[in-house]
Amino acid sequence: MTVEARTEAAAPAPLATDPVTLEVIRSHLITTCREMGIAMMRTSYSPIFNEGLDFSCVIFDGSGEMIAQADFCPAMIGAIVHVVEWAIKEVGPENMEPGDVILHNDPYRNGCHLPEFMVLKPCFVDGEIVAYTANIAHMVDIGGMVPAAFGDTRNIFQEGLRLPPVKIYRRDEEVEDLFKVLISNVRTPTYAYGDLKAMIGSLYLAERRIREVVERYGAAAFRQCGEDIKTVSERLARAAIAALPDGEYTFEGAIEDDGVDPDEEWKIKVAMVVRGDEVIADYTGSSPQSGGPANQTWGVTASATYAAMFNIFGTIPFNHGCYRPISVIAPPGTFVNVEYPGSCVGGNSDSSPTSVDVVLGALSEVAGKGTASDGDTHGILSLGGVDPRSGQAFAHLYFDGFGWGGRYSHDGNDAQVGKTSNCANTPVEVLETRYPLECVEYSLNTDPAGRPGAGRHRGGFGTRRVLRVTAPEMIVSAHTNRNRLRPWGADGGADGGNCRVRFRRAGEDGWGTAVELFGRTSPGKFSNLDLAAGDEIEVSLPGGGGYGDPLTRDPELVAADVRHGYYTVAEADSLYGVVLAADGSVDAAATARRRGVEP
């Protein structure tokens, strides 16, 4: 690999589109992506769409580059660039006709993992493709050995139905044969059909809006505007990279227990090579791919890299231009670039947060935005069975928020999903209405085993849920991380908490893991446990790592933490060196003595 250092910055050439038209078309396209998302939310069937908003909507230009997106789930936004590129190339624009829709979910063709279904529609004006509308969304059940997909799968065939780019609509007609294949291979066909219709319906909506703007400004002006939109973002991205000092910055983190070998660890190692206004993320030296489901596809690794970089950049208009100065090297056959037929369903959902933290670990201090690791596991449960109230099969994907790491400026936020996603939790009342489950507890995880790391800015708290099965039987699988390793602290902050997935059989007192109660290999990744009515499941998610020396934390913040019930008075002393008076206020003199500084 060679990188030519840019020694002189040429003055930026003026844009071809006048600034007013550019801003008008740019915001029209972003509004259109938002409309796509609203239509999907309101018409879809699965809660992961309509409560979780686990989807992304984009517009590509005629050359196959992204020019607009709406901010729903960033992991998909990073990946969709490459998924769409691949699909356009493999099918070929010359083979597309007006009214065609292409479907694609193949992880080995630049995808993320099987559940991520992408649909793509060329938008023709006067016989020419002026744009593509596309969205990517998480389908809950895709066949495979586990209802709702996430367990300790060992190869792609156990994970479900794999679709290379294929036409699902031809000239505005459903390709009935493909629909038949699809809905014969999933456990919840009504949902799959409804969700796909919602996805495709929104493509049509977006196509109408694009036509409006092309009709008004002309195809040539629209094309030029797309180029200029990308150029503007590329300039901003390059300027942000150029502001980082040149150098090679390395960091590594690990994922433990792939569900096959619980004692093993898989390293994600990166060298971020900053040269002028470009950056290379070189993952050479990461562990070989594992036999379990936590592997990342190349698309996931690339998109985690982008997400971390954009977190460092701050807010810039998000399109193909942002990616141009970033290159990703991930050797095939490793944990960060899984090869066929390796399993990878969990890499996109639960390894990628750690991947982001590794890149941030390498660069965040250099960028002046130091941060500790986030809790980095969503506590994914796959639940399946038959709802006795309706007699219908169901499949539910459960996830929740963990604590973010403390950072240079503030404590970590409580109860968040990873920095590669931005999905909402499912309300208790929606969960219980939709599935044969009862929620016994939903709280912040303040247990000493799971709570965040102490620090000048401590980590945020994760969540804890306890669910009770109300169906006669239910199949439960899981994909979680951080059951053994802890989210790392930074700059002298303490490590964060552990994840915990446990069970309690009906009528019994004791809690136990899948290893203890079901004899499974791993406490965090397992498939198809048979539960019965009254059995309970606990999912406690980790708090993030702490940032900075805990003895430098503002004593008033420690007093507030004690007031909120996060720490005892004794812990304020032992963890933070803060002495509280009987009324809970800070004893400043005693605290100073305890911390060994002059009052």
Add this chain to the structure above:
Amino acid sequence: MSAELVTLAGSHVGVDTGGTFTDLVATDAAGNLSVAKTLSTPREPALSTRAALAKTGLGRGQIGSLAHGSTIATNALIERHGAVVGLITTRGFTDILQIQRVVRPNSFDLDWVRPEPLVPRELTRGVAERVGADGAVRVPLDEDGVRAAARELAAAGVEAIAISFLFSFLEPAHERRARELVEEVLPAAPVSISSEVFGQWREYERTSTCAIDAFLRPAVTRYADALREMADDLAIGDLLVARSNGGTQTPEGAKERPVSMVRSGPACGVIAAAEVGKATASPNLLIADMGGTSFDTGIIHEHRPQLTTQAELDWGIPIAVPMVDVRSVGAGGGSIGWIDQAGLLRAGPQSAGSEPGPACYGRGGTEPTVTDANLVLGRLSPDLPLAGDVALDVEAARAALATLAEPLGQSVEEVALGLLAIADNRMAQALRLVSIDRGFDPRDFALIAFGGAGPLHSGALARALGVGRVVIPVLPGAFSAFGALLADTRFDYMQTFITAATEPADRERIFAIFAALEQRAHDDFAAEGIEGTPTIARTVEMRYAGQNWELTVPLEGEVGDAAIDRARERFHGEHDAQFGWHDADAALELVNFKLVASLPRSRPEPAPLASGALPEPTEMRATRFAGDADARSIPVYWREQLLAGNRIEGPALIAETTCTTLLHPGDSLEVDPAGHLIVAIGEEGGA
């Protein structure tokens, strides 16, 4: 008090106390309108109201009714200035306000800090109780637990209590009993319960709204008491306050339902727009309310304002009460033009506000604003003060715009046109979203423009949206006060019951729900002291079984099987219209049953405008439009001289005390008998 409502003599007064100005509109028995404007006193709205009344000369015993819109609840929320609230909830779920919904506003912002929850963790208590998803009681209420929680919270210093239990929207008995128990232990503490504040599913949204209701009690109580004292002093016949749903209630009713006051000010503008829509045969209206700092939009469809229950205090802190759907974007006369990192011209959302205000105000503002752009293009008269009595300073505006023109290599006029185009585009996108969100095509709507700056921009907005007709109402600068004057007394009710409505037993339960809601309506009107039979309108929120969000379908005619069948039929059509597909074979779910009860207030008809010949323009002014190489000279008319039936062809300007209307080349305007200006947008003409 209300026996006299329909026969009351004396003047009727509407007041809107905004952030900067308090507007007052009064009508006498003959229907003559008068207006007054004073500076607001945000913390004591009664003071500026008294000052405005003093300007009108209306004295003791001369005011038949007064309806009051204010920002008191909105301000209390923005400033986080309210009661110390204690929350009692289902055991195991006490962190509900801490956990929120997990999402963040911007995917890529490492610096983001979640807003503080309204109730801290130490002021929350869980009690044993549980209702299931079927509405059945699983765990009975621990009454001693409620008493103990109330005592502990009182000892911790709480001033108001919110009670929110899981599934209380299906079975509110536990919340009601818990309220009784709290009131026994703490007779002085006001209590809000979630099933009454917002009886709908999604526990976080419901609990958040309930906590906000409790939080607002002190501010709303002080406000209501001060208004009542004023009404007693001045012997005002009927005193009403505006609600977020676009209706009115008594101040005493507001004290019972504080959260119903949120965003009631902008709601009044929508109510007035709906009334003007009726008077001008405009059933479908897009609202463009543009002031100094914000642009408020909403829609009226078939004469009905659209309501929403999705609003937020801060990111992730919802306020879910029925409110007129008004959405704001940061685009106003004060919006500042700037050049971003990439060298592109941008407008807002930062605003110069009213202090220091646009550069042309001459109060120390130096940044170029939308108002400055309008001034240098000749669209505003320097002699017509916008802010107090200071003439507008054209040179200051030019100097400010020059700071943009220079780096962009453009003339001041070019950059002014560009700034307006970008600001107009922002507003047009907001209008497009409010209409398309609901599945409406903006081209089927007329645009109604008001607020100090709305009528200046309405021609450009109409062009951007493909709208052919614009209405500039009377009193565009005091339109919300006009709306307060016109608002009905109105209550909204809702009950969740998820059913396919195919079994007779389910149908019976639906009938019983509507009967119970109607009874509540009659009880509430009686408690307000209002006689007369309210008008009842019913709607059902439905979806395809398996979907998660609903569409609202009216339930017309008598409650019964036929009405429900018609509503089911209609749902398929609505779904098709909004989302482009429907499935006549799919199973339906009816989810929420809603009832609105309203009673019109006495409202004198405005006196009609005399007709006559078009008056002479007051002056000719040099003005520029997009594409003009040079300024052209266009006539300026004084609105108060216009007569019914007058027609004006664009380009032209129509000036009045608080507002200017711009007529683009190709537009034509007609003055209707009530004095509203009806503009037909021409084919040609740029922004």
